[in-house]
Amino acid sequence: MIYLDYQATTPVAPEVRAAMLPYLDERFGNPHSPHRMGREAAAAVEVAREQVAALCPKGGSLAFTGSATEALNWAIKGSKGGIVTIATEHAAVLDSARAAGRTGRDVRILPVGSDGLVDLDAARAAITPGVGLVAAMLVNNEIGVIQPVKELADLAHAAGALFLCDAVQGYGRLPIPDNVDLVAIAAHKIHGPKGIGALWVRDGVTIEPLLHGGGQEAAGRSGTLAPMLCAGFGAAAELMHERAEEDAAHLDRLWQIATQRLGPEWTINGSFAHRYHGNLNLHCDGVDAARLISDLRGLAFSAGSACASGSGRPSHVLKAIGLSDAEARSSIRLGFGRYTSEEDIEKAAGMILEAAERQLMWAV
Structure with missing residues (x-):
């Protein structure tokens, strides 16, 4: 199986697995207990917290959560005032904003x-006094477009609002602008374990808790932390820092091979210039993406967000950038990264081209 669905989740790094294993066995203590085993577990959590926070802006604290979805819900529902966000945001942001709207x-x-880029003049007109929170992705999870987060944060602050950055797809890959106030991230997008995320909160910023019942995390999040998951997240973050240049160069090579091999029949969705090179979202007129995925059993790729894969509706992101229903349903997303080889990309492109050609031939 060739795995090209890195936006949905990434393979766990061997170093991450090794860092987690002791906390499955002899170091199983509750990090909130006062005895020696608890203190050892707590120390591991704090080491991981520092490792994860090292890739966030300076001048803030990091609270572990059960997922980035929890972190985004917490930031949105725990803030006050009006909310401004973007049509191509993840459902965790859009649905949370709509839920807040009902209050x-x-x-x-x-x-x-x-x-796929927001118009800054339109943003300036919308971000006015009374707005309490502006939320935007750093890197879009479906099309890989990089939003002007720094400029949007400046507009938020000029209106007296906080800025929330969904950095799930960009964390460890792109610098997070220093002027953001809240940052949501997830371990499983950077070769870490599933089931753990984090919310970074700038010093001086307070938000209401989402979960009540103990307040184990300083920023107000309740719930027993899993040292195993925290240690894995920390190890994954440290690897992202250590391998940043190597991973980026590898991605650029893979991107070049993929775009050249697939050729002009496949049109890239979204900005060609302002995007992350580990995400290739494109469409070919007349191709049924769902059938393509079904036909290519030896290839793992997607037609969009894993969170919306069972809805049957065209991607809201692709519709927002102006694609027709037919074009959206002809779109595929190829996600690759650290453990993808150049041979994988060559072979996968060939498989996609052959399967698409068969579809189009039978459609005539």
């Missing part, structure tokens, strides 16, 4: 252009 908060959702 009486004003919610404004900004459109994007055909390149």
